Amino acid sequence: MKRDELGDLVAFLAVYEERSFTRAAARLGTSQSALSHTVKRLESRLALRLLSRTTRNVAPTEAGEKLAEALRPALDDIEARLGSLAALRERPAGNIRITSSRDAARQILFPKVCELMREHPDINVEIAVDHRFTDIVAERFDAGVRLGESVEKDMIALRIGPDMRMLVVGSPAFLAAHGRPGTPADLTRQNCINLRLATLGGLYAWELGRDDRAMNVKVAGQFTCNDPEMIIEAALAGLGLCCLPDQHLKPWIDSGELVPVLEDWCPSFPGYHLYYPSRLQASPAFALLLAKLRWRG
Known part of the structure; x- marks a missing residue:
């Protein structure tokens, strides 16, 4: 017709x-x-x-x-x-699909999503945990979570967490035996634990800097792993220094089981952001999610 x-x-x-x-x-x-x-x-x-x-x-x-x-x-x-x-x-109802890294999903996304679903039983949420950079438009996600510096320019980005730092830490026993590094150059003489990147497969070059001077330091050591939790266990066991986001390390730093070094060389960077297409017509359910996640720190 x-x-x-x-x-x-x-x-x-x-x-x-x-x-x-x-x-x-x-x-x-x-x-x-x-x-x-x-x-x-x-x-x-x-x-x-x-x-x-x-x-x-x-x-x-x-x-x-x-x-x-x-x-x-x-x-x-x-x-x-x-x-x-x-x-x-x-009425707030419908389905929301989000892709996120495991750490962001556990630390930030999941607690807020739980609150949202308890308050609005007609809203359904799917979180797909994936470390690769996902094309949210092609794969039909409503939004994704990435570090702020990684969000594409054609996306709307909403800060959902504080700034972060990559911290270099070691156990007290390791530092007592091998000494504390004073500059990034000292890391080349230390036993360091390498992180194998899940996205690209290469080794993470430690991103350090001070006074507008940035550097990527390639470290070496006996142990390499692609799992941050196991890298922390290795550091606790005294196998070497590691470099991971401060949010990962906070419980062990607070307890004294791991000690930060080179703190002056560990600058902050934009933390996690929720990103979504600029042309997205936000549903009431999605608008409520944005309000829940918005960082107010």
């Missing part, structure tokens, strides 16, 4: 119900002559007379009665369904 054909049917039904072109035209916000032309066009297309017109009233023919009987339930159903769509727009 063409778009104008549906409009013709709606126009006919208004005349049928009002039994007047004048009243139907006022109801539809059009002129009487335009409405008369529309009904005539419909009759011509159907090759049937639908309305009998006199100078005093308008009455449906048998064909008009049958058409009206078929149209009214169908149009009522369409109106009801449109109303339900409006309710979805106004």
